[in-house]
Amino acid sequence: MKKKIVSFATILTSLFILTACSSLQVSIDNNPSINATTFPTFAIVHGGSSLNDPADNRIRSAITGVLESKGYKVASASKASFIVIYDYGQREQSGVTPVYTPAMGMYGPMYGPMGMYAPFGGYQTLVPYSYTEGQFAIRMINPKTKKAFWTADAKNELVNKKTSAEKTKYVDGLITQILKKYPVRK
Numbered sequence: 001m002k003k004k005i006v007s008f009a010t011i012l013t014s015l016f017i018l019t020a021c022s023s024l025q026v027s028i029d030n031n032p033s034i035n036a037t038t039f040p041t042f043a044i045v046h047g048g049s050s051l052n053d054p055a056d057n058r059i060r061s062a063i064t065g066v067l068e069s070k071g072y073k074v075a076s077a078s079k080a081s082f083i084v085i086y087d088y089g090q091r092e093q094s095g096v097t098p099v100y101t102p103a104m105g106m107y108g109p110m111y112g113p114m115g116m117y118a119p120f121g122g123y124q125t126l127v128p129y130s131y132t133e134g135q136f137a138i139r140m141i142n143p144k145t146k147k148a149f150w151t152a153d154a155k156n157e158l159v160n161k162k163t164s165a166e167k168t169k170y171v172d173g174l175i176t177q178i179l180k181k182y183p184v185r186k
Contacts, residue, residue, distance in 0.1 A: 034149040039082040041075035062175035071185030083141040094130035134158040
């Protein structure tokens with residue numbers, strides 16, 4: 001598969017959006033032997049290049065807001081009890097979807113048993129589609145052991161957001177959904 005090189009800001013500018021035909025898919029994993037609420041402070045680190053642009057600031061602000069609302073406090077990386085590492089990217093997806101066209105009878109389309117068209121004629125066409133899938137990952141790392149104790153991976157179809165306010169609102173919603181199951185410390 002051919003990879004495209006896309007700027008950091010471009011990826012976030014077109015960050016995942018919930019659309020009618022797709023939804024955000026979040027996969028959570030954690031180490032059940034570690035109680036995340038015993039780590040009171042955090043620091044945030046971007047897993048890729050450390051560009052200081054509006055997109056990076058939106059993500060950091062959203063993660064900070066969600067974790068603070070759950071009772072955690074921001075600290076410097078050297079003093080934090082856990083480190084939040086985030087990263088994101090994109091890839092092209094494609095496939096085919098079947099479209100059924102029923103045979104036409106005197107009074108309109110003819111449907112067969114169980115919704116199938118074949119017994120009365122008609123045909124199926126395979127229609128190709130493609131889209132860009134955005135992928136986002138958040139890892140909570142114990143700085144002493146250098147091991148992740150909680151992870152979240154999300155993916156969704158990318159759609160461009162036009163204004164700064166729309167981008168901020170979307171990133172806030174995205175991070176809220178991704179961190180929804182992270183334990184509350186209060």
